Amino acid sequence: MLRKAWIMAKTEIRMVFKSRQVKMIPVMIFLMTSVFAALFTPLMIPIVAEVGVEFYSIMMAMLMGTSVVMMPAMLPAMIAADSIVGEKERHTLVPLLASPLTDGELLLGKLLTALIPGIIVAYANLVIGIAIVNGMLLFIAPTLLWIWPSLLAMVQALIFPPLLAAFAVCLMIIISGRVSKVYEAYQIAGFVIIMPMFLVFTELFLSTSINWLLLFFGAAILGIADIGLFQLARNLFNRDKLISRV
Amino acid sequence: MTTTIELKGLTKQFGEIVAVQDVDLEVRKGEVFGFLGPNAAGKSTTVKVATTLLVPTRGTVVVGSHDVLEEPESVRALIGLLPEDGADTHYDRLTTVENLEYFGRLYDVPKETLQNRIDELLEFLELSDRRDDSPGTFSTGLKQKLSLARALIHNPPIVFLDEPTSNLDPIMSRKVREFIQQMAGGSKQTFFMCTHLLSEAEHLCDRVGFISHGRLVEVGSPADLRRKFWTQRTFELQLATGDPAKAKSIVEATSLATSVRIENKRIVFVVEKVERKNPQIVRALVEAGLAIVELRERIPDLEDVYLKVIGGK
Numbered sequence: 001m002l003r004k005a006w007i008m009a010k011t012e013i014r015m016v017f018k019s020r021q022v023k024m025i026p027v028m029i030f031l032m033t034s035v036f037a038a039l040f041t042p043l044m045i046p047i048v049a050e051v052g053v054e055f056y057s058i059m060m061a062m063l064m065g066t067s068v069v070m071m072p073a074m075l076p077a078m079i080a081a082d083s084i085v086g087e088k089e090r091h092t093l094v095p096l097l098a099s100p101l102t103d104g105e106l107l108l109g110k111l112l113t114a115l116i117p118g119i120i121v122a123y124a125n126l127v128i129g130i131a132i133v134n135g136m137l138l139f140i141a142p143t144l145l146w147i148w149p150s151l152l153a154m155v156q157a158l159i160f161p162p163l164l165a166a167f168a169v170c171l172m173i174i175i176s177g178r179v180s181k182v183y184e185a186y187q188i189a190g191f192v193i194i195m196p197m198f199l200v201f202t203e204l205f206l207s208t209s210i211n212w213l214l215l216f217f218g219a220a221i222l223g224i225a226d227i228g229l230f231q232l233a234r235n236l237f238n239r240d241k242l243i244s245r246v
Numbered sequence: 247m248t249t250t251i252e253l254k255g256l257t258k259q260f261g262e263i264v265a266v267q268d269v270d271l272e273v274r275k276g277e278v279f280g281f282l283g284p285n286a287a288g289k290s291t292t293v294k295v296a297t298t299l300l301v302p303t304r305g306t307v308v309v310g311s312h313d314v315l316e317e318p319e320s321v322r323a324l325i326g327l328l329p330e331d332g333a334d335t336h337y338d339r340l341t342t343v344e345n346l347e348y349f350g351r352l353y354d355v356p357k358e359t360l361q362n363r364i365d366e367l368l369e370f371l372e373l374s375d376r377r378d379d380s381p382g383t384f385s386t387g388l389k390q391k392l393s394l395a396r397a398l399i400h401n402p403p404i405v406f407l408d409e410p411t412s413n414l415d416p417i418m419s420r421k422v423r424e425f426i427q428q429m430a431g432g433s434k435q436t437f438f439m440c441t442h443l444l445s446e447a448e449h450l451c452d453r454v455g456f457i458s459h460g461r462l463v464e465v466g467s468p469a470d471l472r473r474k475f476w477t478q479r480t481f482e483l484q485l486a487t488g489d490p491a492k493a494k495s496i497v498e499a500t501s502l503a504t505s506v507r508i509e510n511k512r513i514v515f516v517v518e519k520v521e522r523k524n525p526q527i528v529r530a531l532v533e534a535g536l537a538i539v540e541l542r543e544r545i546p547d548l549e550d551v552y553l554k555v556i557g558g559k
Contacts, residue, residue: 007351015339091334095396098297099352100323240301243294244260 001105008101008109013117016079025075026121033067033125037132040064045141053147060148064133068126068157069164074193076118076165080172081189083110086182088242103237107173111230114169115162122161156215163222168192170229174236180245250275250404250436251296255305258291265291267460268305273453278430278437280451282444282552288460289440290330293406296438297327310404323353326402330440332393333413338382342373342392345381346399353400360399367395370425372418386413394422398429405429407439411446423450448548456555464555471551478504479520480544483513486537493536500530514544 016022040063048056087093096106130149137145149157171192176185251273258266266288273279281289294300296307298318306313312320329335336345343364350360368374371391381389390413397405410426411419427450429435441447447454448468455465464471485493490508497506502523503515517523524541531538 004352007348011340011344011348015337018339090338091331092337094299094329095327095335095349096352097299098322098325098327098329099349100319100354101352102319239299243299 001102001108004101004105005108005112008106009112009116012109012113016113016117022075022079025078026117026124029071029074029121029125030128032071033064033129034132036063036067037129038136041133041136042140045144048141048144053144056144057147057150060133061150061153064129064148065153065156068122068129069160072118072122072125072161073164073168075121076114077168077172077189077193078186079114079117080110080169081176081185082182083114083173084176084242085179085185086176089182093242097239097242103234103239107230107233107237110173111166111169114172115165118165118169119162122165123158126157126161152210152212152215156210159215159219160222163219163226166226167222167229170226170233174229174233177233177237177242248275249273250277250310251279251438252308253292253296253305254307256292256295256302256307257304258288258295258300259303264460266295266457269457269460269462271455271462271465273436273438275436276430276434277452278426278439278450280447280454281438281440281457282442282447282454282548283457284556287457289457290408291460292457293327293330293408293438293440297325297406298322324402324404326397326400326405328393328397328405328407328410330408332397332408333386333389336381336389336392336396338380341378341380342368343377345392346395349396350399353402355400363399363401364395367398370421371395387415387418390414391418402435404436405438407437409441410439411441411443419446426450444547444549444552454548456552458556468548468551471548471555472546475551475554476546478516478518480514480516480546481520481524482509482540482542482544483515483531483538484511484540485513486539488536492534493531496530496534496536497527500527502527 040060044056044059051059084093087096101109133148134145137147172185172189175188175192179185179188249272251271253269253271256266256269256271257264269288269292281292283289291300295302296309296314298314298321301315306315308314309321310324312324314321337348340348346364346367347360350363355363364377365374368377371394373388373391373395376384376388381392384392390410394407394410397407407426411422414422423446426437426439430437430452439447439451451468453465453467454471456463464474466474483493490511490513493513494506494508497503497513497515503517506513506515508514515527517527528538528541
């Protein structure tokens with residue numbers, strides 16, 4: 001299943017990044033993370049004496065967490081929104097559906113097309129965030145160096161973006177197969193992107209009590225939800241309805 | 247000949263609308279089968295069911311000994327499809343070669359064969375000089391050629407073509423027809439093609455089927471259908487001198503022709519039992535002092551058969 005899905009994903013990723021609009025999304029994400037890091041790192045240093053190093057660390061985890069966990073979900077959600085309805089609108093869906101791809105291969109191909117750029121951008125974004133925060137701390141407050149990310153925050157930033165992106169992508173693939181126009185899918189994608197934002201803000205309130213157990217428990221639930229949602233997408237995928245829907 | 251496409255009691259409904267109804271049809275291996283009918287007759291829907299894009303409401307469809315419902319992937323591996331509006335079905339962000347490579351890989355064409363196959367198809371379809379261009383820059387005719395190349399990239403044993411020569415110029419249309427004939431020759435490939443061009447079907451197809459309002463109304467070779475629907479024969483006669491109206495009245499007076507009319511100064515008459523009646527008609531005209539330059543039979547073409555079959559339904 002993976003081989004043909006990979007053929008699809010490789011070709012489609014190449015096509016996706018020929019779009020100037022899509023290329024702009026990672027640039028915007030990197031820019032926002034850079035602004036967040038450059039703004040908040042020095043801004044809060046004067047209050048460290050008042051609130052304590054631990055609270056400063058929590059605040060940095062909250063602010064940078066929003067940037068490195070939430071924002072990378074934007075790109076895969078937007079790519080996935082276009083995945084099926086976009087092909088239909090551009091009339092390229094019929095030859096693809098008539099090829100020997102199974103439903104699973106086709107959906108996995110679409111999932112990888114949206115997920116792989118999302119993961120690459122998420123990790124690049126994390127590296128940018130870490131570099132700017134710690135680069136600035138090295139010069140202005142070396143004692144606070146490596147206060148962010150802690151090992152826990154690092155693991156969180158590595159595990160959650162792919163899991164959140166996979167959730168958003170599976171959801172968007174289902175939606176993309178059920179709407180008639182690309183713009184409808186994009187409108188819904190905007191709403192879907194709010195979900196990881198909600199999760200991150202929930203995490204903000206839990207961040208004082210977040211621990212390894214909670215992290216792995218959350219990751220496991222999200223992982224199971226991803227698999228369940230992919231299976232649902234597979235069950236709902238119906239070539240007849242896709243072709244006959246006006 | 248082995249049957250390679252078999253439709254049994256095929257019915258396809260979209261809600262209350264019956265697009266295809268109780269179609270029974272067998273297409274033989276190596277045959278070029280033409281599917282003819284007016285707009286919205288059910289031609290494209292039949293192709294979509296046979297290519298696993300649509301699910302039949304009732305009946306069975308077997309393509310290359312695989313049932314479309316039970317083994318859709320096996321069916322898809324065997325077929326090539328040039329879909330309806332095929333010219334618009336390319337990825338504009340890929341080049342001509344990349345479009346073909348993509349589908350070649352999806353169809354498991356070995357890497358070393360794929361490049362040769364692409365070169366061969368592009369050469370034949372006169373697209374070699376546009377191999378690195380995006381189909382987005384192509385005219386409709388060029389896009390149609392690329393669609394044809396994509397349908398044939400994996401050298402499929404069964405090819406479904408929905409209006410293959412639409413948008414092509416007459417020279418390329420002829421080349422494509424010759425190519426199809428060449429491919430189908432020696433039972434190599436089976437072609438199932440929908441077309442509006444009756445002359446194309448006449449020259450290309452071993453057999454044709456007429457579909458109207460979702461029902462298959464006639465199947466047979468163009469020659470068989472002509473014989474079936476033309477028991478009477480039509481002749482046209484041209485005079486060297488003399489009044490065509492006078493000639494018409496002479497032919498009418500013999501009471502040998504079923505009908506007589508004048509078309510472009512020619513007398514057109516329909517007769518049965520030609521061997522006995524035609525010499526008598528000619529003799530009557532000559533005896534009346536009329537000089538005949540030409541007498542020839544008007545052979546009905548597939549268009550006449552089509553109009554008779556579909557027009558009557």
